[in-house]
Amino acid sequence: MLFNGDKPMLGKEFADGETITWAGESGDCLYVILEGRAEVLVDDGSDAPFRSSILEKDSFFGEMFMFSEGPRVATVRALGPVRVMSIDKHGFLQWLAEDPSFSMRIMAKMAERIRTLSAEVVRLRTVLRTRVPHENA
Amino acid sequence: MKLKNHDHIAIIGGGPAGSLTACFLLEMAQKMNISLHVDIFEPRDFTATGPPGCNMCGGVVSELLMQKMAAEGISLPKSVLLDGIDSYVLHTDADAVFIRPARAEMRIASIFRGAGPLGAESQRPLPWTSFDQHFLEMAMNRGAQHIPRRVHRLARTADLKLQVFLRPERGETAGCETPSDPYDLLVGCVGLNGSGIKLFDDLAFGYRPPPSDRAWIVELYMGDEEVHRRLGNAMHIFLLNIPRLKFAAMIPKGHYATFIILGRDVDEELANQVFHAPQVRQLFPDGWHNPVRPCHCQPRISIGSPQRPFADRVVLVGDCAASRLYKDGIGAAYRMAKVCALTALTRGITAQDFKQGYWPACQSLERDNRLGHMLFAVDRLLRHFPPFGQALLMVIRDEQNRPQDPHRLGSAIWDTFTGSASYKNIFVRAAHPVVVVRLLRAVSKAIFTRIRTGRQVQKQGYPHVI
Numbered sequence: 001m002l003f004n005g006d007k008p009m010l011g012k013e014f015a016d017g018e019t020i021t022w023a024g025e026s027g028d029c030l031y032v033i034l035e036g037r038a039e040v041l042v043d044d045g046s047d048a049p050f051r052s053s054i055l056e057k058d059s060f061f062g063e064m065f066m067f068s069e070g071p072r073v074a075t076v077r078a079l080g081p082v083r084v085m086s087i088d089k090h091g092f093l094q095w096l097a098e099d100p101s102f103s104m105r106i107m108a109k110m111a112e113r114i115r116t117l118s119a120e121v122v123r124l125r126t127v128l129r130t131r132v133p134h135e136n137a
Numbered sequence: 138m139k140l141k142n143h144d145h146i147a148i149i150g151g152g153p154a155g156s157l158t159a160c161f162l163l164e165m166a167q168k169m170n171i172s173l174h175v176d177i178f179e180p181r182d183f184t185a186t187g188p189p190g191c192n193m194c195g196g197v198v199s200e201l202l203m204q205k206m207a208a209e210g211i212s213l214p215k216s217v218l219l220d221g222i223d224s225y226v227l228h229t230d231a232d233a234v235f236i237r238p239a240r241a242e243m244r245i246a247s248i249f250r251g252a253g254p255l256g257a258e259s260q261r262p263l264p265w266t267s268f269d270q271h272f273l274e275m276a277m278n279r280g281a282q283h284i285p286r287r288v289h290r291l292a293r294t295a296d297l298k299l300q301v302f303l304r305p306e307r308g309e310t311a312g313c314e315t316p317s318d319p320y321d322l323l324v325g326c327v328g329l330n331g332s333g334i335k336l337f338d339d340l341a342f343g344y345r346p347p348p349s350d351r352a353w354i355v356e357l358y359m360g361d362e363e364v365h366r367r368l369g370n371a372m373h374i375f376l377l378n379i380p381r382l383k384f385a386a387m388i389p390k391g392h393y394a395t396f397i398i399l400g401r402d403v404d405e406e407l408a409n410q411v412f413h414a415p416q417v418r419q420l421f422p423d424g425w426h427n428p429v430r431p432c433h434c435q436p437r438i439s440i441g442s443p444q445r446p447f448a449d450r451v452v453l454v455g456d457c458a459a460s461r462l463y464k465d466g467i468g469a470a471y472r473m474a475k476v477c478a479l480t481a482l483t484r485g486i487t488a489q490d491f492k493q494g495y496w497p498a499c500q501s502l503e504r505d506n507r508l509g510h511m512l513f514a515v516d517r518l519l520r521h522f523p524p525f526g527q528a529l530l531m532v533i534r535d536e537q538n539r540p541q542d543p544h545r546l547g548s549a550i551w552d553t554f555t556g557s558a559s560y561k562n563i564f565v566r567a568a569h570p571v572v573v574v575r576l577l578r579a580v581s582k583a584i585f586t587r588i589r590t591g592r593q594v595q596k597q598g599y600p601h602v603i
Contacts, residue, residue: 010203010213010221012242032207058210085207086242091557095205099475101165105209 010034011085014078023049023075027065029086030106033057036082041075049075063106066092138449139485142171144321147301148281149288150333151179152192152250154455154470155326156272159281161478169482175280176320178301180287183251183270186258190251192269193330193436194466195354195397197222197372197388199556200244202468211275213246216266219391220247224371225554227533228416229526230378234533235371236547243370245555247390254356254393254432265391289314291323291339299323299340299450322486324477325446325453326470329437334457342448342488346457348441353398353408355433359422361392367420368394374554377414378520383463383513385411386554387420394420399463403435438463440510442503447491452477459499462509465556469502509560512553512567524587528579535575545572 011034014020020031023043033055040061041049052074055061061076066089095102140146146162148155159175166173183190198213206213221243225236248268257263277283289304298319305314327333329349337344359367368389375385382400398411411417412427439460446453454477460469473495480494519525529546536544549566552558566572 009215010218010243010246011207030208034207034212058212060208085204085244087204087208091201091204092208094558094562099472101475101479102205102209 009083011083014038014082014084016078016080018078018082020076020078020082020084021062021072021074023073024071026070027062027072029088030060030062030066030092031076031084031086032060034083034085037079038076038082038084039079041077042073043075054079060106060109063110065089066106138487138490139483140166140171140173140322140481144171144173145318146173146175146322146324147299147317147320148175148177148324148326149301149336150326150328150455151177151181151183151273151276151283152269152326152328152455152470153272153467154328154474155179155324156269156276156281157471157474158324158326158454158477159276160272160279161475162481163276163279163281165478165482171482173280174282175276176282176284176317177273177276178284178286178288178303179273180285181251182285183267183273186252186263187255187432188434190267191434192250192328193354193434194250195352195386195388196248196250196268196390196395198246198248198268199465199468201465201555201557202471203244203246205468205471213248213268214266214271216264217248217268217271218246219249219265219393220370220389221245222247222370222372222389224369225551226371226373227530227550228373228375228377229530230416230520230523231526232530233416234530236533236551238548238551245372247388247395249390254358256358256432260392288333288336291336292316293340294319297449321450322481323451325451325457326455327453328456329439337451337453340448340451342451343445344448344453345444347439347443347459349437350399350401350440351403351435352438353403353433353435355396355408355427355431356390357394357396357427357431358392359394363422364389364392364394367422372554373420375411375414375416376516376520376526377411377416378523378526379407379410379414381407382411383517385417387417399438438466441506442499446499447488447495449488450486452481452486452491452495459502461502461556462506462560463513464554468556473498473502505560508564512560512564524580524583525576527583527586528576531579531583532572532575535579545569546575 020038035057038055039051040053040055042052043049148159155177159177162173163175181190222245223237223243227234227236249265250267250269252263252267253265273283287304288301290302292300292302294300298321300319301317302314325337329346334346368387370389373387381402382398384399386397388395398408400407439456440462443458446458454473455470456466459473460466476498477495480491484490484494533547536542536547545566549563552563
């Protein structure tokens with residue numbers, strides 16, 4: 001056991017450096033970090049994938065698969081020992097039907113991520129404009 | 138008539154239903170820029186061991202609730218979690234089968250509602266904390282005020298608000314009740330045990346509590362090592378052909394094993410029959426004798442629907458209103474507390490508002506419970522037919538040998554006891570044509586085997602009894 005001596009703990013444990021989800025695999029659940037930290041790695045075609053963010057306790061990932069189909073776009077790897085709990089898509093959609101307010105926290109987080117991505121797009125466009133000025137002419 | 142800025146709310150009862158109602162009301166109100174004053178009246182001290190600090194319950198937090206809480210950012214501290222449960226062992230008269238979900242993950246927790254069983258005080262400082270105390274503190278951290286006093290009487294004011302009268306404490310003059318300031322909303326989370334439920338008779342709005350039955354719960358000290366050697370990380374379910382028994386369960390809980398018996402009119406005689414069943418005895422250490430005075434209770438559990446658990450400015454939440462049959466009572470309290478808070482803040486607090494916003498959720502639980510009653514009735518009937526028990530285990534084992542199989546029967550049984558799905562969902566899976574065909578085939582195989590074994594015994598002759 002990684003966390004609490006020999007006391008069995010909730011969720012599933014991952015050791016430092018262990019991959020929790022792989023980019024490209026099909027997803028059927030959302031993960032919540034109960035304890036520890038994880039890094040989100042995105043393959044940009046270079047030699048090594050770049051770290052797009054670090055997820056802390058109570059963060060979740062894989063939320064896009066709750067609302068849409070398609071392979072996972074990022075790899076999530078444990079940064080130190082991590083304990084996560086998975087939430088199946090079927091159960092999630094059932095709860096959503098019973099209690100729409102259930103999705104509030106997830107939607108708020110998704111909105112925050114869209115805001116961060118939009119800011120990143122603006123920043124990259126600015127960088128691009130300064131490097132390739134003729135494109136904007 | 139909706140809740141508005143600076144309204145006062147009284148919640149009678151600080152168990153999970155009361156604390157969660159307070160949490161949801163305060164959290165949702167904050168998002169709507171409304172400031173509420175919430176008082177929780179709870180005389181019980183959840184930091185006390187034994188009956189004074191316990192709300193009498195098996196102490197299992199379902200898979201569904203654990204996932205919902207994780208998704209909503211409500212985490213339980215390690216000290217509240219006694220054990221993680223990752224599998225079930227189903228014991229029938231015929232044999233036993235191990236049921237484990239495909240995802241190897243602990244998503245069920247065992248907890249103590251109070252500070253632990255009677256006698257645990259000798260282990261102070263206790264290595265665990267109370268589940269109910271954790272939720273009460275969570276409500277207080279969000280702004281609720283805990284009033285550790287027993288409510289003696291409820292009354293309406295001239296403008297139809299609610300007043301709470303506290304039972305005089307030692308040193309106070311008996312009969313000299315001081316009424317509280319008027320409350321805009323009164324939420325009853327008084328459960329089915331204790332006298333709290335009678336308080337609502339004073340208001341005479343036609344409320345009648347749900348019909349109930351008694352469960353039998355006993356905490357057995359076996360020591361951490363022995364509990365895990367005997368039970369593992371599994372909850373053990375006993376579906377035995379014992380008259381009046383619905384089912385029994387044994388749950389690992391740190392140094393203790395909690396034994397629960399559910400059935401019709403559970404009494405000492407039925408409890409003794411269950412304890413002496415060989416399927417149960419094998420889980421106890423050799424030469425085990427039940428303690429002379431273990432921490433034991435016989436709480437009332439809801440088995441039906443209440444009548445009118447709401448009125449103008451009054452609503453009841455938790456076991457005294459609507460719960461799930463034989464499982465996930467805390468999960469049901471979580472769901473109903475949320476619906477209650479949402480109704481009060483977005484729709485209103487009149488009887489009509491609760492009838493339109495809150496009552497349908499109670500009725501939906503009740504409709505699902507009716508299917509649960511049906512499933513347990515079928516199970517009881519089939520327990521008189523031993524080949525069915527064998528067939529049930531055969532089909533579950535057969536599913537486990539097929540990695541690509543959706544494990545319909547195994548998952549239906551898992552969900553029946555974990556509270557992970559509605560009875561409707563379980564019913565649909567258990568009645569799936571593939572499951573029915575497999576069961577019928579397994580029943581005929583079991584009958585054939587029994588006949589053949591019987592003939593062999595007849596040929597060989599029965600052993601002599603001297």
